[in-house]
Amino acid sequence: MAQFRTFDALVLRSTALSEFTKHIELEVSGSSRFGFVPGQWLSVKANTPDGEEMTRAYSIASPPSGNGHVAFCLNRVQDGFMSNYLCSLAEGAMVAFQGPFGDFILRPPFRDTVFIATGTGIAPFRSMLHWLLAESDRHQGRQFWLLFGARYEQDIYYREELERLAAEHDNFHFLPTLSRSASDWKGLRGYVQEHLAEIVGIRNDMHAYICGLDKMVKANRELLKSLGWDRTSIRYEKYD
Numbered sequence: 001m002a003q004f005r006t007f008d009a010l011v012l013r014s015t016a017l018s019e020f021t022k023h024i025e026l027e028v029s030g031s032s033r034f035g036f037v038p039g040q041w042l043s044v045k046a047n048t049p050d051g052e053e054m055t056r057a058y059s060i061a062s063p064p065s066g067n068g069h070v071a072f073c074l075n076r077v078q079d080g081f082m083s084n085y086l087c088s089l090a091e092g093a094m095v096a097f098q099g100p101f102g103d104f105i106l107r108p109p110f111r112d113t114v115f116i117a118t119g120t121g122i123a124p125f126r127s128m129l130h131w132l133l134a135e136s137d138r139h140q141g142r143q144f145w146l147l148f149g150a151r152y153e154q155d156i157y158y159r160e161e162l163e164r165l166a167a168e169h170d171n172f173h174f175l176p177t178l179s180r181s182a183s184d185w186k187g188l189r190g191y192v193q194e195h196l197a198e199i200v201g202i203r204n205d206m207h208a209y210i211c212g213l214d215k216m217v218k219a220n221r222e223l224l225k226s227l228g229w230d231r232t233s234i235r236y237e238k239y240d
């Protein structure tokens, strides 16, 4: 079996995105030998208090930077070891990982694309969209929609940043939808799959990327297939 190199990374910053969610920025040691493509994930390794080695996958939530910096968007899972371990790390701590892995990546030739995420499923799309929109010869004026589902307004991770990106790029449309919105919320309401048909209309010449928990991924794939989409136009990553 192939042996993968283990990298170490320093926690540069850990900031709360919501009560149970953190944005963590890491600096990979020996970064000249580390590179990744937007959408890929790292396999983080750590030992439990009783000495068992655990590994868990985490999507890279930042675009390639060339300086070995990567970010994670992490949600604490109740009774889970790794998610709570990572969310509790102090700045200056070290993290070990292997990777990058995964083929949930942008496939050229690019088409108009809808990105669908709930919760920390936003992570790979933050990486992809920053990378795509940074240069016009990457996005080629294609239209991109980010349909992001959360419960409450405070759970719209990276909201200001994504709103800014949408204000700066006519071809990027940021559409947060809330399943438990307050009465004064002016945006979309309900689950992501309830808005997908409005976005894609009768088109089936687009791409869709879906990331999050199994139930949400299934609901969106089924809907797109019922609208006549070819399965090869729909790519997805499941977190559970």
Ligand SMILES: Cc1cc2nc3c(=O)[nH]c(=O)nc-3n(C[C@H](O)[C@H](O)[C@H](O)COP(=O)(O)OP(=O)(O)OC[C@H]3O[C@@H](n4cnc5c(N)ncnc54)[C@H](O)[C@@H]3O)c2cc1C
Pocket (backbone or CB within 6 Å): 041, 056, 057, 058, 059, 060, 072, 073, 074, 075, 076, 077, 078, 079, 080, 081, 082, 083, 084, 120, 123, 213, 237, 238, 239, 240
């Ligand atoms: C390719 C890939 C990329 C991923 N990227 C991210 C990411 O960017 N950010 C992130 O926060 N997580 C991500 N995950 C999920 C992550 O790998 C772990 O599964 C999660 O952090 C739970 O690990 P744990 O050790 O804390 O809990 P575990 O001990 O593994 O699980 C505890 C319990 O929670 C359930 N569970 C597992 N995962 C989840 C979940 N995500 N939500 C709710 N319940 C769950 C399990 O079924 C189990 O019952 C990704 C998963 C995959 C496969």
